[in-house]
Amino acid sequence: MKRFSPGAAAALALSAVITVGSVSLLGPCVHEDGSFGSCHWAGQALLGIGLLLAVLSLAALLVKDGRLRAGMLFAAAAAAILGIFVPGTLIHLCGMATMRCRAVMRPAMTLLCALTALSCLTGGIAAYRKAGSEK
Secondary structure (H helix, E strand, C coil): CCCCCHHHHHHHHHHHHHHHHCCCCCCCCCCCCCCCCHHHHHHHHHHHHHHHHHHHHHHHHHCCCHHHHHHHHHHHHHHHHHHHHCECCCECCCCCCCCHHHHHHHHHHHHHHHHHHHHHHHHHHHHHHHHHHCC
16 A cells, blocks of 8 residues: 655655755846856756756655655655755855855755755655565
8 A cells, every 4th residue: 555755745845945946036146247157057956956856756755665765765865965065065156155155045955955865864764664564
């Protein structure tokens, strides 16, 4: 019987916020002259990671096998951990601390990715334990 996974549902909701936020309210700096800096590419990388998280968490919600669900959630947790390190570590941001990418995008995306990783890990562990107890 298919069971609901709260960890996958939370990850899906958080990944939607990461995906939409990376190109809107929580996104990188917007220059008046139409140019963009390296923070633009950090936002694009977070958009890709958010889409990957959404696909993995949606698939984890739809799959019946607990071991497969656990594997998908663990993969999503690894992608979310990667998302923590994208803005500012893997892709450099603007130099001024008052710029939007440093003041808004970096802390918000770090928090959202950390919460996503936590929900994926707890959901994955729960799915793995349930799959082991059903045998």
